[in-house]
Amino acid sequence: MIMNELKFLLAVWKANLQSVMEYRIAFLLQVFGMMINNAIYFLIWVIYFDRFKEVRGWGINDMFITYGIIASGFGLVSLLFGNVFNLGEVIAKGRLDYYLSMPRPVLLHTVASRSIASGLGDFTYGFVSYALSGQYTWGGLGRFLVGTLCAAAVFAAFMILVQSLAFWIGNTSYLSSMALNAIITFAIYPITLFDNTAKLILFTLIPAALMGALPAQFVHTFTWGTLTAIFLGSLVFLGLAVAVFRLGLRRYESGSGIQVEV
Amino acid sequence: MSAVRKYWAIFQTTLINSLAYPGELIGRSLMILPFMWIFYQLWQVTFTATGSDTINGLTLHDTMWYLMMAETIELSRPRVARTIAENVKDGSIAYLLNKPYDFMLYQFSVSMGETIFRALMTAVFGGAMVWWLAGPPPDLRSWPFALIALLGAWVLSFLVNGMIGLAAFVSEEVAPFEWIYQKLAFIFGGLLIPLDFYPQWLQAIAFALPFPAMTYGPSRLFVSPDAGLFASVLGQQAIWILVLGIFLTLAYRRGLAYLTVNGG
Numbered sequence: 001m002i003m004n005e006l007k008f009l010l011a012v013w014k015a016n017l018q019s020v021m022e023y024r025i026a027f028l029l030q031v032f033g034m035m036i037n038n039a040i041y042f043l044i045w046v047i048y049f050d051r052f053k054e055v056r057g058w059g060i061n062d063m064f065i066t067y068g069i070i071a072s073g074f075g076l077v078s079l080l081f082g083n084v085f086n087l088g089e090v091i092a093k094g095r096l097d098y099y100l101s102m103p104r105p106v107l108l109h110t111v112a113s114r115s116i117a118s119g120l121g122d123f124t125y126g127f128v129s130y131a132l133s134g135q136y137t138w139g140g141l142g143r144f145l146v147g148t149l150c151a152a153a154v155f156a157a158f159m160i161l162v163q164s165l166a167f168w169i170g171n172t173s174y175l176s177s178m179a180l181n182a183i184i185t186f187a188i189y190p191i192t193l194f195d196n197t198a199k200l201i202l203f204t205l206i207p208a209a210l211m212g213a214l215p216a217q218f219v220h221t222f223t224w225g226t227l228t229a230i231f232l233g234s235l236v237f238l239g240l241a242v243a244v245f246r247l248g249l250r251r252y253e254s255g256s257g258i259q260v261e262v
Numbered sequence: 263m264s265a266v267r268k269y270w271a272i273f274q275t276t277l278i279n280s281l282a283y284p285g286e287l288i289g290r291s292l293m294i295l296p297f298m299w300i301f302y303q304l305w306q307v308t309f310t311a312t313g314s315d316t317i318n319g320l321t322l323h324d325t326m327w328y329l330m331m332a333e334t335i336e337l338s339r340p341r342v343a344r345t346i347a348e349n350v351k352d353g354s355i356a357y358l359l360n361k362p363y364d365f366m367l368y369q370f371s372v373s374m375g376e377t378i379f380r381a382l383m384t385a386v387f388g389g390a391m392v393w394w395l396a397g398p399p400p401d402l403r404s405w406p407f408a409l410i411a412l413l414g415a416w417v418l419s420f421l422v423n424g425m426i427g428l429a430a431f432v433s434e435e436v437a438p439f440e441w442i443y444q445k446l447a448f449i450f451g452g453l454l455i456p457l458d459f460y461p462q463w464l465q466a467i468a469f470a471l472p473f474p475a476m477t478y479g480p481s482r483l484f485v486s487p488d489a490g491l492f493a494s495v496l497g498q499q500a501i502w503i504l505v506l507g508i509f510l511t512l513a514y515r516r517g518l519a520y521l522t523v524n525g526g
Binding site: 030175182 | 284285289292295296297300303304308312340413419421433434435437439441442444445446448449454455459460461464
């Protein structure tokens, strides 16, 4: 059962990759353009920490790791599950009909049906950022991979949760943009800035800490407690996302819009 | 005069259209709230850590209102690159070229019409949050300085975005150019950190580029209304509008030479 779904996913990803690579120059422009984009953005933190040194014990090396985890996690989701950014639109416009007519898990099929080429640039840049942190070790690289997977799971789950609101409220485009901006912005800033109330929000309502600071802490130092926290956090959010999507699916009304998806 | 009236009418139409969906307008404008909240957390901690009320002449209050203005400029700036690129890529530019208006001036009028209320609403929400966090806005006397400089910033932003859009004549994909331009504007325009806090050598590089005239100038004028600074910002804007305007015109003419219309 699981093997079948995995084979199906691999086939979808292969088709997606072939599709985004159809225009080679555009593909390369997006990948390398995104890497340059990330590097320039990070200069802000280089300038800040060069002048002010640290934020309550949080330094530039912590930023390199956190930024790396966020970039790779975000990139992985964009590359493999690119439709999480469009799920609300797919629901609101009745385009779930196509996925419902297929003998495959609806949510998985829908979100995996699109790849965003720039995601490869984000994913790769994350590793560059980690390498530049000055804390590179082979063990750390293994933890970076685990942290990236957990960050990607939390991020994808959060986007599915927000976009699934389209089952109840219709158009979610601005809410989704706001949610996306919020989680990325809060994840990128040092967690030491926030008081306990804000931290509670960043672990629950907008799980930015589970996407950035906590996986980064795990990369920095291995503890079973942190590993359990990021693992459980991603499982809980994924479970919640699937449950809310299924709940919403019961309300879904077809627009009789069976169409060919290219 | 009739030419001006024509573009004024396009501007007015878009301006009114932008009010047609108030929910959308408010939704977009609310995006400034998380940014201002997080900026306050960062700069409050930073000012406390330095143990001083001012950093390079700016207080926490000044810094927050500067950032509110800078963020308003960024969130409301004309985003014509993708529109122009789409027009070029899908060939619809061919249908727009035979209309009785100049394509680029049409895009300029439309983008200005879309920008005004977006900026106003963003400033209202952002201003309300900063007022709550850091205190009342700067003296009313600074507002006209900033508003005039804001117009120049929008024109400059349109010129750069227009050139990025026209890159679609020669490149399959223009989005990466837009991302990189945006991040350069963040760094050299002083969007997230006021340029005053930069090391001298980096300030010198920034001021040799057009970005400070787009973001730093209007934002700094908002918190420090000064006739000398005002003249300097307007002077920089005038020079860059001239230079980039010439580049845009040349790029547009060259782009049209590439254009091949097959049927339709």
